[in-house]
Amino acid sequence: MLGFFALLGRKTLDSFGRLGRATLFLLRALAGLPSLLPRPTLVIQQLYSIGVLSLLIIVVSGVFVGMVLALQGYNTLVTFGAEQSLGVLVALSLLRELGPVVTALLFAGRAGSALTAEIGLMKTTEQLSGMEMMAVDPMKRVVAPRLLAGFIAMPLLAAIFSFLGIMGAYVVSVATLGVDDGAFWSQMQSAVDFREDVMNGVIKSLVFGFVASWIAVFEGYDCEPTSEGVSRATTRTVVHTSLAVLGLDFVLTAVMFG
Amino acid sequence: MAKQRIIEIWVGLFVAAGFAALFGLAMQVSNIPVFQTTEGYDVTMRFENVGGLRERAPVTMSGVRVGRVKSIALDERTYEALVTITIESRFDRIPEDTSASIFTSGLLGEQYIALDAGGTDWYLEEGDEIALTQGALVLERLIGRFLTSMGQGDD
Numbered sequence: 378m379l380g381f382f383a384l385l386g387r388k389t390l391d392s393f394g395r396l397g398r399a400t401l402f403l404l405r406a407l408a409g410l411p412s413l414l415p416r417p418t419l420v421i422q423q424l425y426s427i428g429v430l431s432l433l434i435i436v437v438s439g440v441f442v443g444m445v446l447a448l449q450g451y452n453t454l455v456t457f458g459a460e461q462s463l464g465v466l467v468a469l470s471l472l473r474e475l476g477p478v479v480t481a482l483l484f485a486g487r488a489g490s491a492l493t494a495e496i497g498l499m500k501t502t503e504q505l506s507g508m509e510m511m512a513v514d515p516m517k518r519v520v521a522p523r524l525l526a527g528f529i530a531m532p533l534l535a536a537i538f539s540f541l542g543i544m545g546a547y548v549v550s551v552a553t554l555g556v557d558d559g560a561f562w563s564q565m566q567s568a569v570d571f572r573e574d575v576m577n578g579v580i581k582s583l584v585f586g587f588v589a590s591w592i593a594v595f596e597g598y599d600c601e602p603t604s605e606g607v608s609r610a611t612t613r614t615v616v617h618t619s620l621a622v623l624g625l626d627f628v629l630t631a632v633m634f635g
Numbered sequence: 636m637a638k639q640r641i642i643e644i645w646v647g648l649f650v651a652a653g654f655a656a657l658f659g660l661a662m663q664v665s666n667i668p669v670f671q672t673t674e675g676y677d678v679t680m681r682f683e684n685v686g687g688l689r690e691r692a693p694v695t696m697s698g699v700r701v702g703r704v705k706s707i708a709l710d711e712r713t714y715e716a717l718v719t720i721t722i723e724s725r726f727d728r729i730p731e732d733t734s735a736s737i738f739t740s741g742l743l744g745e746q747y748i749a750l751d752a753g754g755t756d757w758y759l760e761e762g763d764e765i766a767l768t769q770g771a772l773v774l775e776r777l778i779g780r781f782l783t784s785m786g787q788g789d790d
Contacts, residue, residue, distance in 0.1 A: 540659050575660050
């Protein structure tokens with residue numbers, strides 16, 4: 378019985394310790410951002426592996442999510458004779474929710490896990506310690522560029538996702554479901570507000586990008602330096618990012634649209 | 636070095652695609668208020684009931700949009716709704732005795748103000764008031780009135 382309480386207490390203290398470490402880590406990484414200014418190549422390299430290499434999954438899922446939304450929405454709306462509002466339905470759900478959230482989840486799976494594994498392996502093979510030996514700060518050389526690339530890539534990926542989703546929905550609804558071309562766009566344009574819908578979606582994706590890259594980089598840096606530790610850290614990245622994104626999404630939605 | 640260059644090109648394409656998507660969302664999907672600050676003159680009018688009319692709702696004449704609703708307020712003396720609309724300055728020859736009514740687009744759609752041109756040679760200017768107005772038809776009231784008149788018919 379006592380053992381149970383001891384375990385509980387240790388776990389609680391552990392998780393607070395992790396949260397504190399993560400915050401201090403973030404502050405140190407942010408302090409390393411200015412040192413990237415003279416060396417943008419580091420960030421470009423990371424933008425390639427985080428952003429460009431995630432494009433394929435974002436493009437394909439964006440188009441398909443849009444097409445499925447159009448099909449599903451049509452089935453419901455057509456019973457009310459309101460299939461002209463299909464564009465509104467698709468655009469609002471993509472811009473406000475699905476674009477940022479699904480992109481963040483895919484980002485966690487595609488880019489976040491890779492970041493954690495990469496940094497974790499660097500730690501396991503003592504490359505990070507090696508850098509320190511050579512008076513190179515791994516915070517500035519390894520962590521900061523990855524973090525910054527994540528911040529930049531995520532909103533762009535979310536924008537691409539939403540845009541292609543709407544295009545996919547457009548193709549399905551106009552070409553195969555017979556929704557009027559003009560009504561699709563005009564109803565969408567009159568219902569979607571730039572500041573209210575598009576910008577709030579961008580703000581969401583900025584927040585998600587920040588959180589996702591932070592978690593991924595921290596898990597890698599903080600992992601146990603064994604092969605098992607790296608694998609556990611990678612799993613944790615995906616799980617924690619998904620939970621954080623969904624939880625934050627609720628808070629942000631309540632604040633923005635509540 | 637060549638590999639580095641390819642990476643840079645890809646990243647450039649990625650960033651460009653991202654901003655292009657954002658730009659596409661802004662232009663094609665939403666109506667940017669920044670570009671739509673209607674330049675024009677303000678005209679006021681009073682309605683008995685504005686129903687579900689909202690700010691930025693369209694103001695049309697013969698179905699063509701000529702302006703937008705700027706503000707909706709309550710006149711605390713007469714307890715009527717005081718609606719200010721902005722009419723685009725290129726529509727500067729709207730007769731002074733024009734009447735305004737609130738209609739609904741479709742059965743349950745958005746509400747808008749429709750202007751019906753009058754016949755005088757005097758045109759509306761900044762700060763004028765449209766005197767002839769007809770407020771929104773509230774569906775519940777209409778049904779209520781219909782039911783009362785049916786009830787009276789039975790007697």
